[in-house]
Amino acid sequence: MRVILATSSAGKLLEFHEGLNSLGWELLGLDQFNVAMPPEDGATYEENAMIKAASISLATKMVALADDSGLEVEALNGAPGVYSARFGNKKSDLERNLHLLEHLRNVPQPRKAKFVSVIALAHPDGFVESYRGEIEGLILEGPRGEAGFGYDSLFLVPELGKTFAELSVEEKRKISHRGRALEALLLAYKSGNPRREVSKLE
Numbered sequence: 591m592r593v594i595l596a597t598s599s600a601g602k603l604l605e606f607h608e609g610l611n612s613l614g615w616e617l618l619g620l621d622q623f624n625v626a627m628p629p630e631d632g633a634t635y636e637e638n639a640m641i642k643a644a645s646i647s648l649a650t651k652m653v654a655l656a657d658d659s660g661l662e663v664e665a666l667n668g669a670p671g672v673y674s675a676r677f678g679n680k681k682s683d684l685e686r687n688l689h690l691l692e693h694l695r696n697v698p699q700p701r702k703a704k705f706v707s708v709i710a711l712a713h714p715d716g717f718v719e720s721y722r723g724e725i726e727g728l729i730l731e732g733p734r735g736e737a738g739f740g741y742d743s744l745f746l747v748p749e750l751g752k753t754f755a756e757l758s759v760e761e762k763r764k765i766s767h768r769g770r771a772l773e774a775l776l777l778a779y780k781s782g783n784p785r786r787e788v789s790k791l792e
């Protein structure tokens with residue numbers, strides 16, 4: 591199957607490629623098509639992922655995969671959540687990380703948080719599947735590690751004693767929210783039981 595990866599994030603592309611390669615799908619980048627991503631104005635990760643995948647699938651008449659993800663911090667009542675990419679209207683990962691640390695300045699450990707990812711796969715016949723993955727962790731007082739993107743260097747996985755930014759792509763994929771959502775998708779396809787009936791967007 592030929593699948594367009596509807597994301598322009600290099601970090602996400604890398605993580606998707608690693609996992610999806612095992613399905614034998616031919617993966618195409620968005621840059622090969624003259625189509626624009628729609629605005630992310632859904633209220634949930636599911637809505638946003640489906641809007642993105644469906645819009646690219648509709649425009650290209652091909653299968654499209656998109657994800658929507660975010661960081662939910664317990665002390666901030668789940669913020670930044672679906673707004674993680676534009677937290678505080680900051681323009682860069684570094685600024686968003688500083689903004690998060692500033693919000694948590696007076697919050698003692700354990701500063702519980704979780705990453706959530708929803709992957710949507712939209713088919714040209716209008717059917718869209720979605721798969722969710724989550725991982726719990728703690729927000730550190732300062733960054734640790736060089737790898738990854740976004741809030742990776744602030745997110746500690748207690749069981750490993752490492753932040754996401756201290757893991758290789760492969761190590762991160764095994765446990766991350768995106769990796770887990772991807773695993774659910776891979777399982778569905780490998781068992782010949784994709785959840786194609788989930789919804790049909792008009």
Ligand code: IMP
Pocket residue numbers: 630657658659660661672674675705738739740741742754766768
């Ligand atoms: P979106 O899924 O493109 O809307 O972006 C979600 C935002 O959440 C990203 O821009 C990152 O700031 C953050 N995020 C999502 N997944 C991760 C991750 O694996 N590591 C670090 N930050 C992430």
